[in-house]
Amino acid sequence: MSPERQAARLGRWAVASMFFANGFVTGSWAPQVPLLLSRFDIAETIVGLLILIFGLGALVAMPTCGWLMSRYGSKSVLRGFGAVLGIVLPAVALAPNLYLVIPAIFALGGVVGGMDVAMNTNAVETERQLGRAIMSSSHGFWSLGGFAGSATGGLLIQGTGHVTQSIIVGAVAYLMVFAVWRWLIGAPVETSSTRRERFRFPRDPLIYLIGIIALFCMIPEGSVLEWGAVHLQRSLGADIGVAGFAFAGFAVTMAVMRFMGDGIRNRFGAVRTLRVSALIAAAGMLMAGLASTPLWAIAAFALAGIGVANMVPIAFSAAGNHQGIASATAVSVVTTMGYSGMLVAPSAIGFIGERVGFAVVFVALSGFLLAVSAMAGSVRRADFNANAG
Incomplete structure (x- = not known):
């Protein structure tokens, strides 16, 4: 097996680990949502708005991630989002009031959403080098991570409290990210002309x-x-x-x-x-x-x-x-x-x-x-x- 092929196989499992880590943090956020009611003494309508803020954070970060990858490539950007993935849920859990939890939730949505774009782009590059599809199973690892996070989240919160749960989640996420840090595919983002281009909305x-x-x-x-x-x-x-x-x-x-x-x-x-x-x-x-x-x-x-x-x-x-x-x-x-x-x-x-x-x-x-x-x-x-x- 050629070194390029071996690197692609390692990269395949590296990006799968990133999908799992992202899904794990997202799934672990779900059991934290009902606690917002009692933590800040707010109504369900306000919680709904906070969930919308999570979504807005993701929607702002996604095109921004595209611009970053057009300059630095998916490997560097995925590493960047992975480097902060483990701290955003603890930031939400530690926020002492509604004014601070709003930017924390926005950041959580932004990191999860931006990382989603980066890891999907990285999976596309890995598919090219392997010469076969891996995207569906990569999303399967995200689903598996989401299930693990949501299934254990409630139990951890019940047994240790929501702050400790968030710290454990962050530690597991970092373990998944840094264990495969070096194996991510490092090819630059390419177009049909084999050169990088600045980010702009396509006309096609x-x-x-x-x-x-x-x-x-x-x-x-x-x-x-x-x-x-x-x-x-x-x-x-x-x-x-x-x-x-x-x-x-x-x-x-x-x-x-x-x-x-x-x-x-x-x-x-x-x-x-x-x-x-x-x-x-x-x-x-x-x-x-x-x-x-x-x-x-x-x-x-x-x-x-x-x-x-x-x-x-x-x-x-x-x-x-x-x-x-x-x-x-x-x-x-x-x-x-x-x-x-x-x-x-x-x-x-x-x-x-x-x-x-x-x-x-x-x-x-x-x-x-x-x-x-x-x-x-x-x-x-x-x-x-x-x-x-």
């Missing part, structure tokens, strides 16, 4: 079409996360214990399929994989909206998770391999568009669901996924020719 409309695909994929994902349990409770009469399985079923199948997704895409191609995945996801969302019992709705959300799992990774690979645009620029644009669906759209969906019912909302969301299936031809650049090693 196709990259924005790919961004719309990512947006239409992530709106349903964010909707299940925020409103799936509410749908089971209000529409189908489930108790809180059963309602929690709405997103759990979705998340488990999504994580499993992400680890299988690279092999599926390598065999059947990105376009076919996206088209079929979108149809499966649309069927799941439609069934969830039409379900007459909580059990059927949970099964439907699990089916939707199978479909949604590999759609966003394919969109990111298509962006990073788009000809004529720097990978850093393309990935930052598509990531920002996609994550706006995850972070902002659920608020509007909640407003609509309160008035027409969440069953109608989930039926309507299946239409977004049918549109993705129709646009699947736009991601053919996710299938690339191996030219390394």
Whole structure:
């Protein structure tokens, strides 16, 4: 095996560790959210605004990260975000009042979001050097980290307190980051002309079409996360214990399929994989909206998770391999568009669901996924020719 090929294999596991660390911190933040009510004696509406501030931090950092990578490359920028990943959650936990927790939450969202762009761009570079897809399984490691963080977070807070939990989370994140620090792929961000370019918003409309695909994929994902349990409770009469399985079923199948997704895409191609995945996801969302019992709705959300799992990774690979645009620029644009669906759209969906019912909302969301299936031809650049090693 050539040294370049060996470096690419090590880089593959290095970027996977970064995905896990990012997901672990994000998942560990979730159990901290309910504590904001008692820590600062605020209402649920204010907590909702704080969550929005987290999203705004991410949306500000994502295009900024694209500009940084156009100058310094994904390896350096990913290292930079990784170097501060372990301190942002403790900053939130240690904030003594509402005035200080607001910038801390904004910083947490910014670091998590900016690192997300950098590690997706780095994964694209690693895919090129390996000559095969790794994006879906990289997102699988993020899901695994998110599950680990959320599953242990509540127990740690209960047993040690929220400050100690945040410090433990920071220590684990740093362990994951610095253990692989040296193995990250160091290739400069390239364009078709093999030279770096300054960051600017691209003129090619196709990259924005790919961004719309990512947006239409992530709106349903964010909707299940925020409103799936509410749908089971209000529409189908489930108790809180059963309602929690709405997103759990979705998340488990999504994580499993992400680890299988690279092999599926390598065999059947990105376009076919996206088209079929979108149809499966649309069927799941439609069934969830039409379900007459909580059990059927949970099964439907699990089916939707199978479909949604590999759609966003394919969109990111298509962006990073788009000809004529720097990978850093393309990935930052598509990531920002996609994550706006995850972070902002659920608020509007909640407003609509309160008035027409969440069953109608989930039926309507299946239409977004049918549109993705129709646009699947736009991601053919996710299938690339191996030219390394």
